[in-house]
Amino acid sequence: MAANDVLIDTEELAGRLDDDTIAVVEVDEDTDAYAAGHIPGAVMLHWVDDLQSESGRDFVTGDELAELLASHGISDDQTIVLYGGNNNWFAAYAYWLLAYRGVSNVRLLDGGRTKWELEERETTTDVPDPSPGSFAVGEPRPELRVFRDEVIAVAEAGDGSLVDVRSPGEFSGEVMAPPHLPQEQPYVAGHVPGASNIPWSTAANEDGSFKSVDELREIYEGAGIGADDDVIAYCRIGERSSHTWFVLHELLGNDNARNYDGSWTEYGSLVGVPVELGS
Missing domain, CATH: 3.40.250.10 (Rhodanese-like domain)
Known part of the structure; x- marks a missing residue:
């Protein structure tokens, strides 16, 4: 589009x-x-x-x-x-x-x-x-949304393209939430195994506008996210991942990009699911 x-x-x-x-x-x-x-x-x-x-x-x-x-x-x-x-x-x-x-x-x-x-x-x-x-x-x-069971299946299988759009500190497990929010949270630290960490902010200019399509394509293709890959974006509560979903689906034209709005608040609270720490 x-x-x-x-x-x-x-x-x-x-x-x-x-x-x-x-x-x-x-x-x-x-x-x-x-x-x-x-x-x-x-x-x-x-x-x-x-x-x-x-x-x-x-x-x-x-x-x-x-x-x-x-x-x-x-x-x-x-x-x-x-x-x-x-x-x-x-x-x-x-x-x-x-x-x-x-x-x-x-x-x-x-x-x-x-x-x-x-x-x-x-x-x-x-x-x-x-x-x-x-x-x-x-x-x-419904093709724009993904639920936890599919995310768990992707994590356990080790395939698919998961994009964690949180900060590097949240991804690695060093912090539990963005710095301006309380760090004591009802979920564990870390990220979904196999996820790439591409912070949402890499897509934005200093004035809040989106970078050019060519710049955006370079960011995601450089991280191994192809134009037609099945991509699942997640963050902490689903709003930053919506920003990345918009970039992938609406600006870069990836019809297979979906948003996991349950995000880390849900996944990180589940019992028995795989979690990775570190970068």
């Missing part, structure tokens, strides 16, 4: 803020940044409160997702533009979830909040109050 089908740059979006054919959505792990200032007209989705199921560890159903989007004034004839902090971690997660639920008319803002703010573009604290929209999801795409 071409980059202009899945990305929108800040300049284009800045010129289309009054365009009723697009719906701008900020997605993040908290609402503080949104409250302090956001792209004019953008509505806010919290990645847990809005996108996760109320019971059990899973996300909202297709019908619940459609109802959520409609309640924020979004209709299915609009193009949804997603953005957020942390170089679009949670925006990429929302993009992957929407794709999984059969919503196709979606783009990521290249560079997200980081690039928008670096360019000193317009922000507001005004919260929109749109009329309800009309939304229906399309056919689900």
